[in-house]
Amino acid sequence: MEQLQVGSLSITWLRGGVTHMDGGAMFGVVPKPLWSKRYPVNEKNQIELRTDPLLIQWQGKNILIESGIGKDKLSEKQKRNYGVEEESDIHGSLEKLGLSAEEIDIVLMTHLHFDHASGLTEPDGDGYKPTFPNAVIYASEVEWNEMKEPNIRSKNTYWKENWEAIQNKVHTFKESYEVIPGLNMYHTGGHSDGHAIIIMNEGEERLIHMADLMPTHAHQNPLWVLAYDDYPMTSIYEKEKWVKDAVDQNSWFIFYHDAIYRALKWDKEYNVTNEVKRNV
Template sequence: MEQLQVGTLSITWLRGGVTHMDGGAMFGVVPKPLWSKKYPVNEKNQIELRTDPLLLQWQGKKILIESGIGKGKLTEKQRRNYGVEEESDIHASLEELSLSVEDIDIILMTHLHFDHASGLTEPDGNKHKSTFPNAVIYVSEVEWNEMREPNIRSKNTYWKENWEAIQHQVQTFKETYEVLPGLNLYHTGGHSDGHAIITLEEGDEYLIHMADLMPTHAHKNPLWVLAYDDYPMTSIYAKEKWITDAVSQDAWFIFYHDARYRALKWNDSFEITHEVKRNS
């Protein structure tokens, strides 16, 4: 498991599973000859997208960003359609760090699509139970409302199995919320109506998790948005604003989906100056 230490902040990427999604859908209207130079693609036109939660150990708290794809949650058809070759192994990942799911204090959810939220619950007989029973789960109010009452488009990704067992743990916010000093959630919309991003300030260092506004390093161009985005122009606006500001602050960009990089820094010319690569 890869780690990044920034001052007193420790980040560890847990094993949350992997999907392989259609490259064309992941890069929207961008022609394949362009995006395929930036990110590897297989013979099925699929790109690898990790679903690895970030464990933050900071300010005396154990915090997860996202929850993984879960284990035993998908049907064979879903595993095939989403190119799932590996499911979550969160329990074992935490055990390697001498931790357990009961030790998680806080979970930050940028949004609740199945590939981010399936790890919040796990099968328990013919029901589901909370995977992290002692955690407070933060998510935007707009996202939480749509999760429970999805529309004709979003019902394929918002599943009751992922929210019914954890609803008593959820705390919502509207536009911004400071979870801890220096740890903030910001509602952006774009990818979903309730999508949010996360920023962290540790000493002089600034870190940002753009979530599915920029799922991989290859999506840094503000115009390279997903066909899955519900509000692409909102995504473009948010990317322009947040990426430009973060680069100007020499920020660490931290990723959930990227199959190559866990974290990196860009200079003003978008050359990588620091990186944490994923071990193969």
């Protein structure tokens, strides 16, 4: 498991599973000859996308960003459709760190699509139970409401199996929320109506998790947005604003989906100046 230490803040990437999604869908209107130079693609035109939660240990708290794709929750058809070659092993990852799921204090959900939220619950007899029984779960109010009442487009990714068992653990916010000192969530919309990003300030350092506004380093260009985005012009606007500001502040960009980089810094010409790469 890869790690990044920034002052008193540490990040460990847990084993949350992997999907392989259509490259054309992941890069929208960008022609394949352009995006395939930036990110590997297989013979099925799929790109590898990790779903690895970030364990933040900071200020005496064990905090997860995202929750993985879960274990024993996807049908064989779903595994084929989403190119799932590996399911979550969150319990195993935590055990290697001397932790248990009961010791997770907070879970930050940028949005609640199945590939982010399926790890929030796990099978329990004929139903489901919370994977992190003692954690408070944070998501935007807009996202939580759509999770419970999805529309004709979003019902394929917002599943009752992922929310019914945790509904008394969810804390929602509107525009922004300071979870603990220096850790803030901001509602952006774009990828989904309730999508949020996360920013952490530790001393002179800043870390930003753009989530699915920028799922991989190859999506740095503001115009390179996903065909999956519900509001692509919002995605473009928010990327222009947040990415430029983060680069100007020499921020760490941290990733959930990227199969190459766990974290990186860019200079103002978008050359990588510091990095944590995934061990393969």
